[in-house]
Amino acid sequence: MEPSAGHSAGSPFADGGPADPGRPIPCRVLLLEDSGMDADLVCEHLKMIDDHAFDIHRVETRQAFIDAIADGGPYDLILSDFDLPDFDGMSALAIARDRLPRVPFIFVSGMLGEENAIEALKKGATDYVVKLRMERLQVVVRRALVEARDRNELADKRAALAESEARLRFALEAGRLGSWELTLATNRLRVSSICAANLGIADPADIATYDRLLERVHPDDRETQQAMVRQAVTSGLPLDMEYRTIWPDGSVHWVQVRGRAVYDKDGTPTGLAGVSLNITDRKRAEERQLLLLEELNHRVKNTLAMVQSIAKQTLRAAPSVEAFPDAFQSRLRALAQAHDLLTRRHWQGASLSEIAALTLEPHVDAGRVRVGGPPVNLTTGVAVSLHLAFHELATNAAKYGALSAESGRIDLDWEITPPAGSPARDGVASHAGSGHSSRTAAGALVLRWRESGGPPVVPPTRRGFGSRLIERGLAHELEGDVALAFDPAGVRCRLVIPLSSRVNPQ
Numbered sequence: 001m002e003p004s005a006g007h008s009a010g011s012p013f014a015d016g017g018p019a020d021p022g023r024p025i026p027c028r029v030l031l032l033e034d035s036g037m038d039a040d041l042v043c044e045h046l047k048m049i050d051d052h053a054f055d056i057h058r059v060e061t062r063q064a065f066i067d068a069i070a071d072g073g074p075y076d077l078i079l080s081d082f083d084l085p086d087f088d089g090m091s092a093l094a095i096a097r098d099r100l101p102r103v104p105f106i107f108v109s110g111m112l113g114e115e116n117a118i119e120a121l122k123k124g125a126t127d128y129v130v131k132l133r134m135e136r137l138q139v140v141v142r143r144a145l146v147e148a149r150d151r152n153e154l155a156d157k158r159a160a161l162a163e164s165e166a167r168l169r170f171a172l173e174a175g176r177l178g179s180w181e182l183t184l185a186t187n188r189l190r191v192s193s194i195c196a197a198n199l200g201i202a203d204p205a206d207i208a209t210y211d212r213l214l215e216r217v218h219p220d221d222r223e224t225q226q227a228m229v230r231q232a233v234t235s236g237l238p239l240d241m242e243y244r245t246i247w248p249d250g251s252v253h254w255v256q257v258r259g260r261a262v263y264d265k266d267g268t269p270t271g272l273a274g275v276s277l278n279i280t281d282r283k284r285a286e287e288r289q290l291l292l293l294e295e296l297n298h299r300v301k302n303t304l305a306m307v308q309s310i311a312k313q314t315l316r317a318a319p320s321v322e323a324f325p326d327a328f329q330s331r332l333r334a335l336a337q338a339h340d341l342l343t344r345r346h347w348q349g350a351s352l353s354e355i356a357a358l359t360l361e362p363h364v365d366a367g368r369v370r371v372g373g374p375p376v377n378l379t380t381g382v383a384v385s386l387h388l389a390f391h392e393l394a395t396n397a398a399k400y401g402a403l404s405a406e407s408g409r410i411d412l413d414w415e416i417t418p419p420a421g422s423p424a425r426d427g428v429a430s431h432a433g434s435g436h437s438s439r440t441a442a443g444a445l446v447l448r449w450r451e452s453g454g455p456p457v458v459p460p461t462r463r464g465f466g467s468r469l470i471e472r473g474l475a476h477e478l479e480g481d482v483a484l485a486f487d488p489a490g491v492r493c494r495l496v497i498p499l500s501s502r503v504n505p506q
Contacts, residue, residue: 024053027145031058032065032080032092033108038131042079042108045137052145062087069099077145082109082116090120097124102152104144108137180259182210182272184233189213191276198255198278200247218244218252233261233269242279253280330395337387350383351506352376352445356412359390368403373414375506376445382502385477389470393449393493401491402454408490414447416505444480445497451490459486478503 029046033039039058046054057075059065065087069075078096082089089107096105107120107128117128126147127140178195182188187210196204199216207213217225221243232239239259244252259274311328318324337358353371355378360369378386390412394403402408451457460467467484470493475482480497497503 024051027052027054027076028074029054029056029077029079030065030068030075031056032060032078032084032087032089033058034060034081034084038081038108038110041131041134042137045134046141049138049142052142060084062091065092066095069095075100075103076148077141078103078105079108080105082107090123093120093123093125102148102155104148106137106140106144108134177275177277179275180257180273184269184271187211195276198253198276199245200249200251200253216245216247218246220244229272232259232272236261236263239272239274253278254283255279330391349377349379352378352386352414355383355387356390359387359394360410360412368408369410369412371412373447374416376414376416377504377506379502382478382497385474389474389495390449392470393491396491397451397454400455401457402451405454408454409452411450411452412448414445416443416499417446418443443499445495445499445503447493447495447497449491449493451492454490456488457486457491 031039031042033042043054043056046052046056057068059068061084078100080089080092080096089109093105093107096103101124104126105124106126107117108131109128110131120128126144129137129140178192178198180189180191180195183190189208189210189212191204191207193204196202196207199207199213201207201216207216214222214226225241225243228239228241231237239257239261242254242256245255247253256277256279257274258276259272261269262271262273264270315324315328318327352373353375356371360371394410397403397408397410402410471482471484474480474495478495478497480495482496483492483494485492499505
C-alpha cells in the first residue's frame with residue numbers, strides 16, 4: 001500500500017536526502033522477473049551503485065506482484081521484465097501506476113522494441129533498459145531515484161500548500177472575512193467573493209480596480225480611506241480602518257479593512273494585501289447601546305426628579321414628621337413596582353390591565369375590586385404615572401374609603417370613546433388641560449374609579465399629595481382631563497386621555 005510520500009519511513013526521500021552523508025541510502029526494490037539468472041544480474045548491477053543499499057524483493061507471477069504491492073510495500077523503485085509466462089509488463093505497469101503512482105517503474109527486458117518502449121513511456125514508465133546493455137541500469141536507476149525524490153518533494157510541498165490554503169479559506173469563511181490584493185502599478189484589485197459580498201456585490205469582477213472600490217465608499221469617508229491607504233504604503237505600518245460603504249440598493253453599511261503593504265527585494269512597495277469584514281451589525285449594536293445609555297441617563301434623571309417631587313410633596317402633606325417615612329416609603333415602593341414591571345417588559349411599555357393588576361391585585365383576589373376594559377398599550381412614562389395614581393387612590397381607599405370597610409368595593413373600568421361630548425359627568429368637577437378638544441381628535445381613553453359601600457366621605461379641607469398628583473400631575477403628564485370628586489357615597493375619579501402613540505388600543 002503506497003504511503004503519502006511514495007516510500008517507507010526509513011527512505012532517504014522522506015526528508016529529501018540521507019541523514020548521514022557517509023552512510024548508503026536505503027532503497028527497497030520490487031523486482032518482477034521470472035528468470036533467476038537475469039534477477040542475479042540485476043542485483044549485481046544495483047550493488048555497483050555504491051551510495052545506495054538496495055533491499056530487493058523478487059516476484060515471478062502476476063498474483064505475487066499484486067500481493068507484493070498490496071502487502072509488501074512501500075517501495076522506492078519497481079523493476080520489471082516485459083515478457084512473463086502468465087503476465088506482461090504493460091499490465092504490471094498499469095497496476096503499479098494505479099496503486100503506486102509516485103514510485104519509479106523501469107522496464108528491464110531482453111528485447112524491447114521501439115514501439116513497445118514508446119508506448120510504455122506514454123503509459124507512465126520511467127525508463128527502460130535492454131538486458132544486452134545492462135550497464136545502463138546504474139545510470140537509469142540513479143537518475144530515476146533523484147527525479148522521484150525531487151518530484152515527491154514538490155508534490156509534498158504542493159499538498160502542504162493546498163492544505164494550508166484550504167485551512168486559510170475555511171478560517172476566512174468561518175470568520176466571514178474577505179481577502180483582497182491591490183497591485184499598485186496597475187491599480188488592479190483582486191477580491192474574494194466574501195470581500196465583494198461585504199460591499200453588497202455578487203460578482204468580484206465588478207470591483208476589479210481600486211477606483212471601482214472607491215465608488216462604493218461613502219463620499220464622507222472616501223478622502224480618509226485614501227489617506228490611510230497612502231500612509232500604509234509609505235510608512236509600512238499595518239492598515240486598519242473602518243468606513244461606510246454604499247451598496248447598489250442605496251443602503252449604507254460598515255466595513256472594517258486590515259492589511260499590510262507588500263515590497264519587492266529593493267524595498268519598493270508593490271501592493272497591499274489584507275482582509276475585510278462587514279461590521280454593520282456591530283456598528284448598529286454600538287448605536288443601539290449608545291441610545292440605550294442616553295435613554296438610561298434620561299430615565300435616571302426623570303426618576304430622581306420624580307423621587308424628589310414625591311419627597312417634597314409627601315413632606316408637605318404629612319400631618320407630622322413621624323408620619324413622613326411610612327408615606328414616603330409606600331410611594332417609593334409603588335414607583336419601584338412600576339419599574340420592575342417595565343424592566344420585565346424590556347422598557348417597551350405595558351398594558352393598562354397589567355398596571356391596574358399591579359396595584360390592585362390583592363384586593364381583586366379578595367373580591368373587593370372589579371377591573372375591566374378593552375386592551376390598551378401604554379408607553380413607559382404613561383404606565384408609571386397611572387400606576388402612581390392608582391396607588392394613591394388605593395391607599396386612600398384602604399385608609400379612609402371603601403377598602404377600610406368590609407362591605408366596601410371599588411369599580412375600575414375604562415373604554416375607548418370617539419371625540420364627542422363634555423368630559424365632565426356625574427357631577428364630577430373637571431381639571432382639564434388647554435386645547436383638549438384638539439388633542440382628542442383621534443378619540444380618547446376614558447377611565448373611571450368609583451368607590452362604594454365604605455364610610456361616608458368627608459371632603460378634605462386641603463389637597464394632599466395624592467390629590468395634587470392625580471388632578472395636576474396626571475393632567476400635565478397625560479395631556480388630558482382629570483376629574484376627582486369626594487362624593488359622600490364614595491370617591492370618584494374620571495380620566496380622559498387622548499389616544500396617541502403613547503396610549504393606543506391593541
